[in-house]
Amino acid sequence: MSTNPSAMPEKTRTEDLPLISVIVPVYKVERYLDRCIQSIVDQTYRNLEIILVDDGSPDACPDMCDAWAARDCRIRVIHQENRGQANARNNGIESSRGILIGFVDSDDWLEPTMYEVLQRALEEHDADISMTGSIMEYSDGHQVYLCQPNVHLIMSTSESFKYVNLPGYQTIAPWSKLIRRSVLENIRFPESQRVGEDYQFTYxxxxxxxxxxxxSTPLYHYRQIEGSVSNTPSEVTPSSYKAIRNMVELVRQKFPEQLPFALYGQMRSMVSLYDQALVTGHAKERQWRDFARDTRAFIRQNIKAITESVTLPHGRRLQLKLMAISTTLYGVFFLLYKRIHPERSK
Structure with missing residues (x-):
């Protein structure tokens, strides 16, 4: 068989594949940055534009980014004052040239085939977004899989709002996705939020x-750094909870068949947000007492409609039942559970 590149089938030649722009916001990750970039450079899908957005990092990251750009012509670096991850991602989008867009967090790493798999799924199913499973990686070496095994889904717009609200399927995070530029148009990350900006963007x-x-094949490794937001009981924050409520209203108006799943997503976010208040010691404050009361009322009002459509795990049923009975009793049992199982997140 000839090894002459010109004899290769056209679709296998790098220059004939669609350009993927991979956007990487970089800030204070000098310990992890090389592994992250190396895992992108080593992708089996070669037609990449790798945009490193140095968000005013005060450590060695700016020089490391420049060194990587000197080594690989596919890498470009944007240096900017610190404006937050949302702004860095948005600047990456504006600067990018690819017709497909991906995001990677600069302390994480990828399996070598990730973008090849995601791009193939887009083409085979004429999709606008393709998504992969992921693994939470802890410093002590243990791993937590963020997905149900052996799940393969092709979803309409309506169905995507079902599965985004079910745990163990697709995540909110942009880093598990490959997105057609045509879908983005004027969609950008909300820069007014420093935490939880992923929610509104993904919805x-x-x-x-x-x-x-x-x-669900896990191709993305999501590093858990002690003290980071991702090690709190949940990544749901007040700003992301607002996005979740907006999502519920969108579903109510456009995809009412998925409303029980959207309500379940809101219910989980409310409980998780109250869990944060319990763990951080703020649950006795007036605003959180009021929030707990609202959560209890929401569960009582919607649990019947939810359980008619959503199959809840036994543990989740007990959790919601306890919250509906007494928020005080729930708080006692939750803190006891966290003391016995500090390694588990909600």
């Missing part, structure tokens, strides 16, 4: 897509 992107795919 907007799902709403703008005609078809999405999901393969």
């Amino acid at each position: 907007d992107v799902l709403a703008a897509s005609k078809r999405t795919t999901y393969d």
Whole structure:
């Protein structure tokens, strides 16, 4: 068989594949940055534009980014004053040239085939977004899989709002996704939020897509750094909870068949947000007492409609039942559970 590149089938030649722009916000990750970039450079899908956005990092990261750009012509670096991850991602989008867009957090790393798998799924199913499973990586070496095994989904816009609200399927995070530029148009990350900006962005992107795919094979490694937001009981924050409520209203108006799943997503976020208040010691404050009361009322009002459509795990049923009976009793049992199982997140 000839090894002459010109004899290769056209679709296998790098220059004939669609350009993927991989956007990496970089801030205070000098210990992890090399592994992250190396895992992108080593992708089996070669037609990449790798945009490193140095968000005013005060450590060695700016020089490391420049050194990587000197080594690989596919890498470009944007240096900017610190404006937060949302702004860094948005600047990456504006600067990018690819017709497909991906995001990577600069302390994480990828399996070598990730973008090849995601791009193939887009093409095979004429989708606007393709998604992969992920693994939480802890410093002591243990791993937590963020997905149900052997799940392969092709979803309409409506169905995507079902599965985004079910734990163990697709995540909110943009880093598990490959997105067509045509879907983004004017969709950007909300820069007024320093935490939880992923929620509104992902809901907007799902709403703008005609078809999405999901393969739970874990190809993304999500590093858990002690003291980071991702090690709190949940990544739900007050700002992301507002986005979740907006999502519920969107579903109510456009995809009412998925409303029980959207309500379940809101219910989980309310409980998780109250869990944060319990763990951080703020649950006795007036605003959180009021929030606990609202959560209890929401569960009582919606649990019947939810359980008619959503199969809840036994542990989740007990959790919601306890919260509906007494928020005080729930707080006692939750803190006891966290003391016995500090390694588990909600």
